[in-house]
Amino acid sequence: MSPSVAELLLQRLERTPPGPEGGLCSLEAAAALGLDHQTLVGAVKSLQALGEVIEAETRATTRWELSAEGEEVLRDGSPEVRLFRSVPSEGLPQSDAMKLPGAQVGFSKAMANKWLRLDKGAPGGPRIFRAVDAVQDVVQSSLRQVQEGNGSSLSERERTDLKRRKLLLEVTLKSYWIRKGSAFSTAVVRQETDLTPEMIATGSWRKLPFKAYNFSALGLPPTCGHLHPLLKVRSQLRQIFLEMGFTEMPTDNFVESSFWNFDALFQPQQHPARDQHDTFFLQDPAEAPELPANYMARVKKVHSQGGYGSQGYKYEWKVEEARKNLLRTHTTSASARALYHLARQGKFTPVKYFSIDRVFRNESLDATHLAEFHQVEGVVADRGLTLGHLMGTLQQFFTKLGISKLRFKPAYNPYTEPSMEVFSYHEAPP
Amino acid sequence: MPTVGVKRDLLFEALGRSYTDEEFNDLCFEFGLELDEVTSEKDIISKEKGEGKAEGASETVLYKIDVPANRYDLLCLEGLVRGLQVFKERINLPRYEKIIPAKGEGQKMIITEETVKIRPYAVAAVLRNITFTKERYDSFIDLQEKLHQNICRRRALVAIGTHDLDTISGPFTFTAKAPSEIKFKPLNQSQEYTASQIMDLYRTDSHLRHYLHLIENKPRYPVIFDSNGVVLSMPPIINGDHSKISLKTRNVFIECTGTDMTKAKIVLDIIVTMFSEYCEKQFTVEAVEVTYPNGKTHICPELAYRKEKVKPELINKKLGISETPSSLAKLLTRMCLSSHVTGNGNNIEVEIPPTRADVIHACDIVEDAAIAYGYNNIQMVIPKTYTIANQLPLNKLTELLRLDLAAAGFTEALTFALCSTEDIADKLGMDISATNAVHIANPKTAEFQVARTTLLPGLLKTIAANRKMPLPLKLFEISDIVVKDPTKDVGARNYRHLCAIYYNKSPGFEIIHGLLDRVMQLLEVPPNEENGYTIKATEAAIQKLSRDDMEIPCSSTDIGI
Numbered sequence: 001m002s003p004s005v006a007e008l009l010l011q012r013l014e015r016t017p018p019g020p021e022g023g024l025c026s027l028e029a030a031a032a033l034g035l036d037h038q039t040l041v042g043a044v045k046s047l048q049a050l051g052e053v054i055e056a057e058t059r060a061t062t063r064w065e066l067s068a069e070g071e072e073v074l075r076d077g078s079p080e081v082r083l084f085r086s087v088p089s090e091g092l093p094q095s096d097a098m099k100l101p102g103a104q105v106g107f108s109k110a111m112a113n114k115w116l117r118l119d120k121g122a123p124g125g126p127r128i129f130r131a132v133d134a135v136q137d138v139v140q141s142s143l144r145q146v147q148e149g150n151g152s153s154l155s156e157r158e159r160t161d162l163k164r165r166k167l168l169l170e171v172t173l174k175s176y177w178i179r180k181g182s183a184f185s186t187a188v189v190r191q192e193t194d195l196t197p198e199m200i201a202t203g204s205w206r207k208l209p210f211k212a213y214n215f216s217a218l219g220l221p222p223t224c225g226h227l228h229p230l231l232k233v234r235s236q237l238r239q240i241f242l243e244m245g246f247t248e249m250p251t252d253n254f255v256e257s258s259f260w261n262f263d264a265l266f267q268p269q270q271h272p273a274r275d276q277h278d279t280f281f282l283q284d285p286a287e288a289p290e291l292p293a294n295y296m297a298r299v300k301k302v303h304s305q306g307g308y309g310s311q312g313y314k315y316e317w318k319v320e321e322a323r324k325n326l327l328r329t330h331t332t333s334a335s336a337r338a339l340y341h342l343a344r345q346g347k348f349t350p351v352k353y354f355s356i357d358r359v360f361r362n363e364s365l366d367a368t369h370l371a372e373f374h375q376v377e378g379v380v381a382d383r384g385l386t387l388g389h390l391m392g393t394l395q396q397f398f399t400k401l402g403i404s405k406l407r408f409k410p411a412y413n414p415y416t417e418p419s420m421e422v423f424s425y426h427e428a429p430p
Numbered sequence: 431m432p433t434v435g436v437k438r439d440l441l442f443e444a445l446g447r448s449y450t451d452e453e454f455n456d457l458c459f460e461f462g463l464e465l466d467e468v469t470s471e472k473d474i475i476s477k478e479k480g481e482g483k484a485e486g487a488s489e490t491v492l493y494k495i496d497v498p499a500n501r502y503d504l505l506c507l508e509g510l511v512r513g514l515q516v517f518k519e520r521i522n523l524p525r526y527e528k529i530i531p532a533k534g535e536g537q538k539m540i541i542t543e544e545t546v547k548i549r550p551y552a553v554a555a556v557l558r559n560i561t562f563t564k565e566r567y568d569s570f571i572d573l574q575e576k577l578h579q580n581i582c583r584r585r586a587l588v589a590i591g592t593h594d595l596d597t598i599s600g601p602f603t604f605t606a607k608a609p610s611e612i613k614f615k616p617l618n619q620s621q622e623y624t625a626s627q628i629m630d631l632y633r634t635d636s637h638l639r640h641y642l643h644l645i646e647n648k649p650r651y652p653v654i655f656d657s658n659g660v661v662l663s664m665p666p667i668i669n670g671d672h673s674k675i676s677l678k679t680r681n682v683f684i685e686c687t688g689t690d691m692t693k694a695k696i697v698l699d700i701i702v703t704m705f706s707e708y709c710e711k712q713f714t715v716e717a718v719e720v721t722y723p724n725g726k727t728h729i730c731p732e733l734a735y736r737k738e739k740v741k742p743e744l745i746n747k748k749l750g751i752s753e754t755p756s757s758l759a760k761l762l763t764r765m766c767l768s769s770h771v772t773g774n775g776n777n778i779e780v781e782i783p784p785t786r787a788d789v790i791h792a793c794d795i796v797e798d799a800a801i802a803y804g805y806n807n808i809q810m811v812i813p814k815t816y817t818i819a820n821q822l823p824l825n826k827l828t829e830l831l832r833l834d835l836a837a838a839g840f841t842e843a844l845t846f847a848l849c850s851t852e853d854i855a856d857k858l859g860m861d862i863s864a865t866n867a868v869h870i871a872n873p874k875t876a877e878f879q880v881a882r883t884t885l886l887p888g889l890l891k892t893i894a895a896n897r898k899m900p901l902p903l904k905l906f907e908i909s910d911i912v913v914k915d916p917t918k919d920v921g922a923r924n925y926r927h928l929c930a931i932y933y934n935k936s937p938g939f940e941i942i943h944g945l946l947d948r949v950m951q952l953l954e955v956p957p958n959e960e961n962g963y964t965i966k967a968t969e970a971a972i973q974k975l976s977r978d979d980m981e982i983p984c985s986s987t988d989i990g991i
Contacts, residue, residue, distance in 0.1 A: 227832060
């Protein structure tokens with residue numbers, strides 16, 4: 001079997017003198033072995049994995065190379081010299097000169113070197129004349145030096161200049177300085193990757209070297225199913241409510257009547273939220289067939305005349321408006337229904353209700369707003385409840401979510417009074 | 431939430447002190463406002479039209495303040511300042527006074543019968559000896575615009591007209607005439623037009639064209655003119671140029687016409703209370719006598735002060751605080767609800783001014799007490815309500831099944847409940863009428879025409895959007911669909927559906943079959959005919975994936991349980 005690259009490298013390495021000076025440059029070694037440098041680097045890496053067989057130090061060398069444009073200049077001469085040579089003794093109109101290839105760069109360089117002069121007032125337009133008799137192509141000869149490997153003979157300034165003109169490229173090469181390691185040997189030991197039943201049966205596993213695990217790479221991801229992130233949050237919030245003693249309300253109706261969605265919640269019939277562009281109204285079924293007659297009469301009265309201590313809105317309340325079906329804009333309609341059933345119970349019992357379900361609104365979509373989203377709703381009904389109780393409940397709820405610092409701000413809602421918005425904040429780090 | 435833009439320096443000047451942005455933000459937070467944005471005219475134009483157009487625009491700092499939707503008294507700088515100053519106890523709430531002129535001296539407005547069919551209500555008032563500056567004038571115009579947008583419901587319910595009283599002479603007539611009979615020079619125009627011409631004139635005006643429809647197709651248009659036939663305005667479209675207000679105007683005639691009397695009164699009250707500050711006799715408004723077609727007269731503006739009695743215990747109980755009656759009265763007074771203790775010290779009499787039309791129930795008073803007390807000063811307590819929580823059986827089952835479906839290697843999807851009619855009908859080889867679906871009346875796009883009757887389209891679209899992902903794709907969803915149901919009070923109901931889908935280079939019916947068996951096993955439904963489930967084949971349906979026009983045969987199976 002022909003020796004592997006790694007084995008060739010080891011053999012070469014063996015011949016180097018001992019001591020800190022003894023070693024191989026990977027670039028030279030690759031060249032000497034007639035190999036691509038990257039192949040040799042591969043061999044170096046695989047030898048490194050075996051332990052202390054070799055020592056490899058990374059080194060960076062910079063080299064100067066000609067760019068494609070630089071090659072061109074080497075061949076044909078620099079643009080300023082080419083332009084100079086194109087100008088005959090009687091001069092050349094500037095407009096013609098500028099049409100020559102490389103004339104832009106060449107002209108400004110030649111003028112800077114004072115090789116050409118420009119006569120702006122010449123008859124027939126501005127004219128370029130030679131200012132000197134002959135010139136030397138310093139740029140071309142500099143590039144030749146680099147080509148021949150004598151890039152270091154050029155001054156720093158010359159190199160920077162050529163680099164700026166994009167004729168010269170600074171190339172960084174990463175190479176390795178390879179030395180013998182403490183466990184050096186010319187034999188590349190084949191390492192086993194897997195333990196097999198045969199090895200166990202024969203007992204050969206006791207003597208075989210095994211390749212070390214690569215812990216810097218990731219393992220095999222398990223093929224598992226996943227739950228949806230938003231619904232995971234829903235489950236968490238549901239859990240929090242249950243822990244706090246809240247019972248789940250039925251919300252199995254995306255379709256709701258305006259009565260339960262708006263009127264029963266004291267939202268006036270001319271309110272902007274009931275507009276076409278905020279609410280999805282239904283074509284079919286367009287109207288709710290059934291509304292609770294007695295309750296509806298009382299709702300009508302409070303809207304139009306007042307009642308229960310309220311002045312009301314004092315406008316003409318229309319039942320046709322209330323019958324209009326829509327896709328619910330909040331789950332508060334479900335809460336209204338739940339409280340209505342509670343009220344008809346006869347004997348009042350304190351309750352805690354919650355719901356988390358989908359709601360709809362007819363607005364333009366953007367990066368953070370969809371037409372369908374979820375709403376979290378909770379209701380506590382008991383005697384002697386205060387605003388402090390509401391705040392306390394919210395505090396407990398959010399603490400269970402890991403948010404404990406809350407601030408409350410007055411807000412406005414047609415169906416809650418007092419109303420508030422809740423803000424949470426983090427303390428600034430000291 | 432309406433937003434009011436005020437010049438910061440004017441605001442601080444009126445408040446008598448300056449604040450840092452943060453300090454002002456905190457003040458707003460306390461009061462229930464929100465400092466939405468600190469900007470300048472230059473910034474606004476820059477954002478809307480690009481930096482080039484913003485050159486030379488004013489760099490004066492503007493505060494954009496969000497105001498609760500029911501506080502019409504905070505819609506202008508004057509109202510904001512007054513509210514904040516009373517809140518901070520730097521001033522007392524001014525008392526707004528209606529001055530009824532001596533007999534024969536006051537202004538009159540007569541409403542004729544023709545208005546009944548189109549715009550029946552009108553109220554009016556006069557602000558005497560007012561002094562305008564550029565800022566006050568701009569604020570006056572802005573407030574009218576804000577009220578038009580909010581409580582007036584874009585001029586449909588109420589429209590406001592303000593006029594230089596010295597250029598016109600009463601009594602004024604509010605009537606409705608045929609379009610051809612109305613002719614006048616509209617505001618800022620150079621010639622006279624008839625009403626029909628005015629409709630055409632403003633058809634392309636970005637601002638006014640939205641209001642034309644309110645009167646356009648009616649046989650008669652509303653119009654107000656004075657005793658010399660000079661047209662004041664053609665509500666709700668435009669005022670006349672003749673009576674327009676300038677910085678030099680000293681006496682202002684304000685009229686509000688509309689289809690809702692309550693709102694017209696509120697609107698008039700707001701305007702006069704806000705700007706009577708600049709009258710020589712501050713906070714006074716001169717009354718106007720309005721006569722209705724039935725002969726009844728009405729003195730405007732209303733400027734009603736309503737009294738309500740509230741027990742201090744009620745406020746303390748509802749909030750969970752224990753303040754003395756006098757300190758509660760003080761808190762309410764800070765909210766522009768002047769109050770004092772009455773009875774034997776066990777009652778509070780609250781006076782609700784005309785600027786607080788939003789206070790319509792004792793709970794509104796309780797809320798204001800809470801705001802003045804400071805929400806964040808209230809002690810948080812846990813309700814002692816003892817309840818055992820119950821889950822809805824359907825949701826409980828859903829949660830259990832979700833976990834097991836994920837354990838079976840399927841990934842949960844969450845898809846839209848609304849879709850196009852093709853999604854639930856044509857693409858599934860059915861006719862839309864057979865689906866018994868709920869149809870939306872005003873969808874913005876074709877994607878929201880119906881509520882889904884099956885979860886399948888949503889999952890198929892999800893697959894279509896993720897075709898390039900590593901295969902196989904195994905998705906499931908347990909969610910609601912909607913169908914019509916005449917037995918329900920609204921005529922429709924939700925059903926909970928489970929849908930699973932398998933997508934790979936090779937078909938895998940046995941995978942879905944296996945999943946179904948697993949679900950049935952969990953639900954303890956045996957795979958037999960008598961007391962369990964069976965599977966029957968039905969017609970194959972052709973499904974087009976939404977991205978390409980590929981036809982994928984899916985077999986649809988009926989599962990009988």
